Amino acid sequence: xxxxxxxxxxxxxxxxxxxxxxxxxxxxxxxxxxxxxxxxxxxxxxxxxxxxxxxxxxxxxxxxxxxxxxxxxxxxxxxxxxxxxxxxxxxxxxxxxxxxxxxxxxxxxxxxxxxxxxxxxxxxxxxxxxxxxxxxxxxxxxxxxxxxxxxxxxxxxxxxxxxxxxxxxxxxxxxxxxxxxxxxxxxxxxxxxxxxxxxxxxxxxxxxxxxxxxxxxxxxxxxxxxxxxxxxxxxxxxxxxxxxxxxxxxxxxxxxxxxxxxxxxxxxxxxxxxxxxxxxxxxxxxxxxxxxxxxxxxxxxxxxxxxxxxxxxxxxxxxxxxxxxxxxxxxxxxxxxxxxxxxxxxx
Amino acid sequence: xxxxxxxxxxxxxxxxxxxxxxxxxxxxxxxxxxxxxxxxxxxxxxxxxxxxxxxxxxxxxxxxxxxxxxxxxxxxxxxxxxxxxxxxxxxxxxxxxxxxxxxxxxxxxxxxxxxxxxxxxxxxxxxxxxxxxxxxxxxxxxxxxxxxxxxxxxxxxxxxxxxxxxxxxxxxxxxxxxxxxxxxxxxxxxxxxxxxxxxxxxxxxxxxxxxxxxxxxxxxxxxxxxxxxxxxxxxxxxxxxxxxxxxxxxxxxxxxxxxxxxxxxxxxxxxxxxxxxxxxxxxxxxxxxxxxxxxxxxxxxxxxxxxxxxxxxxxxxxxxxxxxxxxxxxxxxxxxxxxxxxxxxxxxxxxxxxxxxxxxxxxxxxxxxxxxxxxxxxxxxxxxxxxxxxxxxxxxxxxxxxxxxxxxxxxxxxxxxxxxxxxxxxxxxxxxxxxxxxxxxxxxxxxxxxxxxxxxxxxxxxxxxxxxxxxxxxxxxxxxxxxxxxxxxxxxxxxxxxxxxxxxxxxxxxxxxxxxxxxxxxxxxxxxxxxxxxxx
Numbered sequence: 103x104x105x106x107x108x109x110x111x112x113x114x115x116x117x118x119x120x121x122x123x124x125x126x127x128x129x130x131x132x133x134x135x136x137x138x139x140x141x142x143x144x145x146x147x148x149x150x151x152x153x154x155x156x157x158x159x160x161x162x163x164x165x166x167x168x169x170x171x172x173x174x175x176x177x178x179x180x181x182x183x184x185x186x187x188x189x190x191x192x193x194x195x196x197x198x199x200x201x202x203x204x205x206x207x208x209x210x211x212x213x214x215x216x217x218x219x220x221x222x223x224x225x226x227x228x229x230x231x232x233x234x235x236x237x238x239x240x241x242x243x244x245x246x247x248x249x250x251x252x253x254x255x256x257x258x259x260x261x262x263x264x265x266x267x268x269x270x271x272x273x274x275x276x277x278x279x280x281x282x283x284x285x286x287x288x289x290x291x292x293x294x295x296x297x298x299x300x301x302x303x304x305x306x307x308x309x310x311x312x313x314x315x316x317x318x319x320x321x322x323x324x325x326x327x328x329x330x331x332x333x334x335x336x337x338x339x340x341x342x343x344x345x346x347x348x349x350x351x352x353x354x355x356x357x358x359x360x361x362x363x364x365x366x367x368x369x370x371x372x373x374x375x376x377x378x379x380x381x382x383x384x385x386x387x388x389x390x391x392x393x394x395x396x397x398x399x400x401x402x403x404x405x406x407x408x409x410x411x412x413x414x415x416x417x418x419x420x421x422x423x424x425x426x427x428x429x430x431x432x433x434x435x436x437x438x439x440x441x442x443x444x445x446x447x448x449x
Numbered sequence: 450x451x452x453x454x455x456x457x458x459x460x461x462x463x464x465x466x467x468x469x470x471x472x473x474x475x476x477x478x479x480x481x482x483x484x485x486x487x488x489x490x491x492x493x494x495x496x497x498x499x500x501x502x503x504x505x506x507x508x509x510x511x512x513x514x515x516x517x518x519x520x521x522x523x524x525x526x527x528x529x530x531x532x533x534x535x536x537x538x539x540x541x542x543x544x545x546x547x548x549x550x551x552x553x554x555x556x557x558x559x560x561x562x563x564x565x566x567x568x569x570x571x572x573x574x575x576x577x578x579x580x581x582x583x584x585x586x587x588x589x590x591x592x593x594x595x596x597x598x599x600x601x602x603x604x605x606x607x608x609x610x611x612x613x614x615x616x617x618x619x620x621x622x623x624x625x626x627x628x629x630x631x632x633x634x635x636x637x638x639x640x641x642x643x644x645x646x647x648x649x650x651x652x653x654x655x656x657x658x659x660x661x662x663x664x665x666x667x668x669x670x671x672x673x674x675x676x677x678x679x680x681x682x683x684x685x686x687x688x689x690x691x692x693x694x695x696x697x698x699x700x701x702x703x704x705x706x707x708x709x710x711x712x713x714x715x716x717x718x719x720x721x722x723x724x725x726x727x728x729x730x731x732x733x734x735x736x737x738x739x740x741x742x743x744x745x746x747x748x749x750x751x752x753x754x755x756x757x758x759x760x761x762x763x764x765x766x767x768x769x770x771x772x773x774x775x776x777x778x779x780x781x782x783x784x785x786x787x788x789x790x791x792x793x794x795x796x797x798x799x800x801x802x803x804x805x806x807x808x809x810x811x812x813x814x815x816x817x818x819x820x821x822x823x824x825x826x827x828x829x830x831x832x833x834x835x836x837x838x839x840x841x842x843x844x845x846x847x848x849x850x851x852x853x854x855x856x857x858x859x860x861x862x863x864x865x866x867x868x869x870x871x872x873x874x875x876x877x878x879x880x881x882x883x884x885x886x887x888x889x890x891x892x893x894x895x896x897x898x899x900x901x902x903x904x905x906x907x908x909x910x911x912x913x914x915x916x917x918x919x920x921x922x923x924x925x926x927x928x929x930x931x932x933x934x935x936x937x938x939x940x941x942x943x944x945x946x947x948x949x950x951x952x953x954x955x956x957x958x959x960x961x962x963x964x965x966x967x968x969x970x971x972x973x974x975x976x977x978x979x980x981x982x983x984x985x
Contacts, residue, residue: 123497124478126497130501134536149924152936153920156484163580174585182584182949182950
């Protein structure tokens, strides 16, 4: 019980201890903006969100060895993807014809990327994600296809998964993305936060339908459950994220009336499905040690393991959410190297 | 314990941190710039402190937050320092209220001991020159073939091989019969093949105005109705003008292209409703001379005057007939020193870019005299495209992408026939001008916002940022009369409307930068308002 004269204090000391100043400013700014956008009644101030989001245009001229262009792959749902390709600066300027030319590499990893934002925020053309995708291309010598999936609360489960699935089918059928070695598209799924969650669910669909996904990369994936875990209670509010905001986003994404044990949120929970004997891709799960949902993420990795699936867990002790947004810390480089090895294991 | 730990392992004490930094403090933090935020390294601590204080405001007054989010007007969110400052001043708690005695916030060691990773230098964060934006719909094979042929044809034209260009055109015309010309690449290809055909086979027929002024006005009307671009231009400009006119009793709007005056009823009504009552509104509408003795400018002025009368706004109209914008001289506008002036240019300024590198280029002259009018605001809307490149092939492919998106967006709005075809004809005239014309005949010399920014700044204007209220209004109005796929974006204080991720039209507002003392003059070269019977 607080004294009437006392004002609640927020102690931000913890988060300031572990991240560089510019990272702290970036993530705190997001936290602030996001607080302004979520309404208690579950609605979302989309206009303000779009106004505040810093977007960047694609650039078909190579910058630091990467070019990008946008493609609308489904007119019905207005589904847009941004495609990033490695390119040398002295290559002749690309025109629309060249986008159909085979990239023509013996083994070309194609990473379908799902940006984060807790299902409600950001877009494929958000600045933070555009730059992350460019770094992925540079690091992995891969093509990256970033999906501009439909977001909550306007578009609940399973819209984001549907968009991921549409993209997977589209990528799989592009002859210009095939690796020349076996005339197939070598597909990996990657995503951070809600994007990580989408990776799992799209991979599930792929397994059921027989489209081969070579690997899943889940960066601080968004999972949860009804139960309150130890990490949630210990880290609530300490490193940019609160249990309250996590709950809000699940309520915005899951079908109305559902709870957090819905399998989309809690894939290995009481309503989860078994992955035993399912031909599921190998997984790289990256968990930040200061992310309050780490118990759910660790449970996910464990669930995959118990089902006999190939999973590598990378636990980064002192990392917070968003550590991969700026290349100013060791964890960033560790993860980039891991991802690179993961997708280039058969190159 | 030191705040802002360096999980990267680089540590330095405060005294040496500035010398070991790669970036000088006044430079922009490179990593944040890549993410879309402009903060000087030296301002990072200040911004962090403000963010911390805002955190406390939020925890203690969550209701203020809700009100704030819906009511406050935010400008240029890329500028983090001013964004957090404006948030703090907008919140109910003043900054001094937060300095309670003995409170935890200031209990840890302050500024001097914070360590940081040296940010990358600002040079890396400069936007790349030569930006080439492509947003496309992947087409089926015959569509791809058409594009291949179009580009090859344009290449031949650039090389001067008109014989080859001609035979490619014939091939394309044949291919068109096998492609769906109702939408997508088939539709836009048809128009480009037509334009190339004119350039190659009947060059004598181009170079004319592309139709009479009357026809143009008619097509303009259909384009206005069929898609949201002009509506967006009008209401965004009006919002900015309304705000600029705040507190002024005598206001004068100069419209560089009156057309049917479609922009003005909304402004007249908004002024009628403003708290404190409407000002005296003068509108000067510029347009081409009417054929056969009609005075179409005056007719429109009369209609607007009637509307103004019906809502009790004192109104005066003046029409200025000129075949070219550069023929308009400031004295024709009869601006009074007592008025707040708004200069409104919707897709007109680019027409003045057609000349060689002449000192007295029309655009520079025009911007010069606009500045001398001392306007309160200049609203500029332009096509967000780079159609003024010297090389034909580059221009052609840019236009192909731009108009593909434009046609796709038009398709999505679902206008009925024949309205849709007539709207398309409006666009077709632009395409023809870009593709077929050269020299002075080519008036559709669209340039992107980044170039206009530079040009306007050199001419002595500084940006007036369009804020979140204009953005929200634009977004909301879009949901009313357009379709899924349109996007409004904010870019450094300007607003763009586009199709998916491709901006197609950009709206910006400008004010005059104060002249340095030495060159300021007191003379008003324009004379006083003429209260002759010419006025309606």
